[in-house]
Amino acid sequence: MPHVTYISPDGTETTLEARVGDSVMETAVKNGVKGIVAECGGSCACATCHVYVDAAFIDKFDEMGPLEDDMLDGTAAERLPVSRLSCQLKMREDLDGLRINIAPEQY
Numbered sequence: 001m002p003h004v005t006y007i008s009p010d011g012t013e014t015t016l017e018a019r020v021g022d023s024v025m026e027t028a029v030k031n032g033v034k035g036i037v038a039e040c041g042g043s044c045a046c047a048t049c050h051v052y053v054d055a056a057f058i059d060k061f062d063e064m065g066p067l068e069d070d071m072l073d074g075t076a077a078e079r080l081p082v083s084r085l086s087c088q089l090k091m092r093e094d095l096d097g098l099r100i101n102i103a104p105e106q107y
Contacts (some may be wrong), residue, residue: 001017001018001019001020001093002017002020002093002094002095002096002097002098003016003017003020003098003100004016004018004024004027004091004095004097004098005097005098005099005100006028006035006036006100006102007099007100007101007102007105008034008035009035009074009102009104010105011097012028014031016028016031016033016034018091019089019091020044020091020092020093021070021090022090022091023042023086023088023089023091024051024087024089024090024091024100025038025042025049025074025085025086025087025091026085027091028086029031033102034064035064035102035103035106036041036048036086036102036106037049037106038050038087040084040087042087043066043087044067044068044071044085045060047071047074047085047105047106048106049073049074049085049086049087049105050076050077050084050085050086050106051083051084051085051086051089051100051101051102052080052082052083052084052099052100052101052102053059053083053084053089053096053097053098053099053100054057054098054100055082055083055084057069057095057098057099058081058084059068060094060095061084061089064088065088066086068085068088071085073083075103075104076103076105076106076107077103077104077106078103083103088098093105094102
């Protein structure tokens, strides 16, 4: 199984095994990672799972769709070039070692 490391705004790192096919958000929520609120449960409707993907991995994900792009315009934390909604990032074997910075604000 691939591993993903979540980095909280205070610098705390949590590394987890992720099931292939699960989203980065699902893995976080199932394992109690703080900071990813996921109010909509992963339907790309709330932007409370905003993360910053490590630059080494950002191009390994599919291009974001227009709905995700629109949702990122309304995030509480600053939108950066590596911003994504973690509900839209599906884990694969080739993403082993993925590092995700949790946005400092989700509301």
